[in-house]
Amino acid sequence: MKELITSLFSTLTVQQVTLVISIINIVIVTASLILFVVFMVYFERKIMGYMHARIGPNRVGPKGIFQSLADTIKLLFKEIIIPAKADRFMFLLAPLLLLIPAIAAWAVVPMNPEFLIADINAGLLYLLALTSFGVYGVILAGWASNSKYAFLGSMRAAAQMVAYEIAMGFALVGVLMAGGSLKLGAIVAAQSGGIQNWFFIPLFPLFIVYFISGVAETNRHPFDVAEGEAEIVAGFHVEYSGAAFAIFFLAEYINMALISILTAIFFLGGWESVFSNISILENSVFSFLTQPSIFWLLIKTLFFLFVFVWLRATFPRYRYDQLMTLGWKVLIPITILWIGVECIMFVMEVGPWSSI
Amino acid sequence: MTSNNLKLNFGPQHPAAHGVMRLVMEMDGEVVVGLDPHIGLLHRGTEKLAEIKPFNHSIGYMDRMDYVSMMCCEHPYILAIEKLLDVTPPLRAQYIRVMFDEITRILNHLLWLGCHGLDIGAMALFLYCFREREDLLDCYEAVSGARMHATYYRPGGVYRDLPDSMPKYKANKYISEKKVKKLNYNRDGSLLDFIKDFTDRFPSHVDEYETLLTDNRIWKQRTVDIGIVTPERAIQLGFTGAMLRGSGIAWDLRRKQPYEVYNELDFKIPVGVNGDCYDRYLVRVEEMRQSNLIIQQCIKWLEDNPGPVMIDDNKLATPKRSSMKHDMESLIYHFKLFTEGYSVPEGNVYTAIEHPKGEFGVFLMSDGANKPYRLKIRAPSFPHLAAISEMSKGHMLADVVSIIGTLDVVFGEIDR
Numbered sequence: 172m173k174e175l176i177t178s179l180f181s182t183l184t185v186q187q188v189t190l191v192i193s194i195i196n197i198v199i200v201t202a203s204l205i206l207f208v209v210f211m212v213y214f215e216r217k218i219m220g221y222m223h224a225r226i227g228p229n230r231v232g233p234k235g236i237f238q239s240l241a242d243t244i245k246l247l248f249k250e251i252i253i254p255a256k257a258d259r260f261m262f263l264l265a266p267l268l269l270l271i272p273a274i275a276a277w278a279v280v281p282m283n284p285e286f287l288i289a290d291i292n293a294g295l296l297y298l299l300a301l302t303s304f305g306v307y308g309v310i311l312a313g314w315a316s317n318s319k320y321a322f323l324g325s326m327r328a329a330a331q332m333v334a335y336e337i338a339m340g341f342a343l344v345g346v347l348m349a350g351g352s353l354k355l356g357a358i359v360a361a362q363s364g365g366i367q368n369w370f371f372i373p374l375f376p377l378f379i380v381y382f383i384s385g386v387a388e389t390n391r392h393p394f395d396v397a398e399g400e401a402e403i404v405a406g407f408h409v410e411y412s413g414a415a416f417a418i419f420f421l422a423e424y425i426n427m428a429l430i431s432i433l434t435a436i437f438f439l440g441g442w443e444s445v446f447s448n449i450s451i452l453e454n455s456v457f458s459f460l461t462q463p464s465i466f467w468l469l470i471k472t473l474f475f476l477f478v479f480v481w482l483r484a485t486f487p488r489y490r491y492d493q494l495m496t497l498g499w500k501v502l503i504p505i506t507i508l509w510i511g512v513e514c515i516m517f518v519m520e521v522g523p524w525s526s527i
Numbered sequence: 528m529t530s531n532n533l534k535l536n537f538g539p540q541h542p543a544a545h546g547v548m549r550l551v552m553e554m555d556g557e558v559v560v561g562l563d564p565h566i567g568l569l570h571r572g573t574e575k576l577a578e579i580k581p582f583n584h585s586i587g588y589m590d591r592m593d594y595v596s597m598m599c600c601e602h603p604y605i606l607a608i609e610k611l612l613d614v615t616p617p618l619r620a621q622y623i624r625v626m627f628d629e630i631t632r633i634l635n636h637l638l639w640l641g642c643h644g645l646d647i648g649a650m651a652l653f654l655y656c657f658r659e660r661e662d663l664l665d666c667y668e669a670v671s672g673a674r675m676h677a678t679y680y681r682p683g684g685v686y687r688d689l690p691d692s693m694p695k696y697k698a699n700k701y702i703s704e705k706k707v708k709k710l711n712y713n714r715d716g717s718l719l720d721f722i723k724d725f726t727d728r729f730p731s732h733v734d735e736y737e738t739l740l741t742d743n744r745i746w747k748q749r750t751v752d753i754g755i756v757t758p759e760r761a762i763q764l765g766f767t768g769a770m771l772r773g774s775g776i777a778w779d780l781r782r783k784q785p786y787e788v789y790n791e792l793d794f795k796i797p798v799g800v801n802g803d804c805y806d807r808y809l810v811r812v813e814e815m816r817q818s819n820l821i822i823q824q825c826i827k828w829l830e831d832n833p834g835p836v837m838i839d840d841n842k843l844a845t846p847k848r849s850s851m852k853h854d855m856e857s858l859i860y861h862f863k864l865f866t867e868g869y870s871v872p873e874g875n876v877y878t879a880i881e882h883p884k885g886e887f888g889v890f891l892m893s894d895g896a897n898k899p900y901r902l903k904i905r906a907p908s909f910p911h912l913a914a915i916s917e918m919s920k921g922h923m924l925a926d927v928v929s930i931i932g933t934l935d936v937v938f939g940e941i942d943r
Contacts, residue, residue: 395648
């Protein structure tokens with residue numbers, strides 16, 4: 172790609188070429204994210220439908236595949252109603268504050284060893300910073316709406332995100348210790364060489380804690396107390412309609428995908444193949460199955476997305492204070508404990524540290 | 528230091544408001560410190576309307592009292608008229624009534640379970656419950672022609688005997704022959720065969736609901752020790768039905784003041800221990816299983832004992848269409864019944880049945896005319912709703928939703 176652009180525009184300097192490539196990459200990632208959300212909404216509704224012993228969308232297009240497209244068009248053309256006593260500027264700023272970090276976080280997420288928008292050293296820290304930034308959008312949305320329901324929702328969201336951010340951060344400390352790097356690519360590289368090297372085995376409790384915190388972080392069922400449909404109707408976005416609501420929706424699904432892909436990268440070896448290092452397969456015609464590829468990453472991501480939907484279809488919702496109890500009294504102690512266990516593993520030179 | 532409490536208007540348009548409930552809540556953060564239920568948004572003046580109509584015309588209004596357990600609401604009204612007229616319906620009609628009362632109990636509890644689950648967030652349950660409700664509503668449709676507001680019970684019996692065939696699905700543009708065959712698999716026989724098939728598989732469905740909820744940690748966290756009512760307090764508050772039994776008092780009108788043929792049937796009365804939302808959940812789930820057993824006993828009896836389902840008294844029963852063609856007498860009775868109705872002897876009477884929600888009673892005052900002088904309905908949900916403030920004080924907002932669910936209120940009967 173670099174050669175192509177330099178040959179096309181020979182007058183550009185090296186920096187300008189890098190800039191052009193970055194912009195192209197950003198457009199690719201953003202466009203595929205939005206397309207993904209369209210797919211994901213359909214995927215979720217269909218799967219939930221079958222889990223609920225019903226059919227799900229089946230009217231727009233064959234098997235209803237254009238349903239989410241129709242929904243998008245409907246949402247975009249609806250009026251954005253701004254409540255009379257709302258703070259107009261903040262009210263419209265809030266959805267963007269949620270969406271921008273959600274998309275920006277993808278800058279450091281590698282799809283395969285080559286494709287990466289920004290190869291920065293502190294990728295993990297950048298991710299932590301941006302995922303926690305989203306809560307400002309939620310709080311602002313609840314506050315600017317000037318509604319008691321929205322206000323309660325944003326208060327809940329704030330408390331919840333603080334609690335689960337810590338558990339998530341500690342879980343990532345464990346990954347960082349095992350991977351030996353803040354770069355996501357390096358963390359995947361540390362898991363290469365077969366399924367037995369993936370981090371979910373030595374870091375199993377952290378893997379579970381990370382995913383649970385991720386579900387809580389994205390405000391998904393059973394941790395959706397900030398939305399709490401039966402209690403506070405829709406929580407922080409109760410006053411939003413039309414495109415503004417669509418942005419909240421978009422951000423939620425992009426965050427879901429982010430958590431899923433990160434879980435795959437941190438604990439399931441990212442683009443590493445499930446079958447890598449199995450010599451029988453490597454020497455047969457199926458050797459392509461053992462090669463690392465973006466498809467493995469996508470399959471793992473889809474699996475976690477399925478779990479998101481599965482949880483939503485099955486579980487009752489937590490109460491707000493029980494959610495906090497789970498975060499502070501269960502998840503955080505587990506992560507701290509396991510970091511201690513990791514230190515012992517480091518000294519004993521087992522697991523990811525056996526080669527040191 | 529002072530703190531300002533938050534006043535929150537909950538409903539009437541709220542996903543957990545179960546119709547048109549409005550609560551004005553005073554909240555300290557998430558904790559409810561005061562709660563004031565507002566009623567009357569569904570007031571239709573049924574009791575007053577009944578005073579200007581012949582007795583039979585009000586049966587259909589009774590269906591609309593508690594619109595999720597329709598036939599059970601007709602029942603005490605019919606019983607009151609029968610008591611004043613001093614007539615006893617044929618035994619077969621009594622068995623049919625009991626069977627449909629229990630079908631209605633399952634209908635009501637399924638809707639309650641689904642909505643209670645949905646309120647607490649267990650979405651799947653709602654659709655599973657409605658899948659089973661669909662079959663029961665088909666039974667309603669088969670006997671009365673209406674899926675919900677049946678008007679099936681009549682003074683002196685029931686509107687007509689159980690049909691020998693079930694309505695079947697037909698293939699169309701959207702449903703193929705093959706699918707229709709699958710949908711009709713249990714509809715080849717009579718209604719009784721259809722209900723029998725339902726009762727055979729219903730226990731496994733209840734097991735399915737229980738696997739989703741009973742031992743679910745989140746469900747238990749959300750319901751155990753929420754909205755506790757002590758046995759003494761439950762009596763003082765006028766609780767009946769599952770609300771009272773959840774607190775540990777085995778009070779059931781089917782046993783304490785048997786009506787129809789409940790004397791001859793074998794069933795158990797489940798009671799709770801702690802009087803919290805979880806116990807009431809367990810009581811209601813067990814009631815569904817017991818109702819299923821009662822229905823099975825009724826089916827057995829009804830299969831063995833054919834006979835009339837209406838008393839042979841043309842003052843109350845509609846004459847046969849065929850006899851009206853040549854019999855002057857029948858035509859006169861028909862005309863009288865559908866214009867003037869029938870007159871009921873003077874007197875006051877109170878009848879109550881064990882409605883799925885509690886004691887549903889009708890106080891009927893007759894001055895000897897063809898319509899009631901006064902009709903008063905004792906709706907079980909009314910005292911239950913009145914206790915919501917006491918039950919939810921000190922709990923959190925999300926618990927109020929659990930408590931609304933556990934009360935099993937329907938506003939059709941509260942507002943009347």
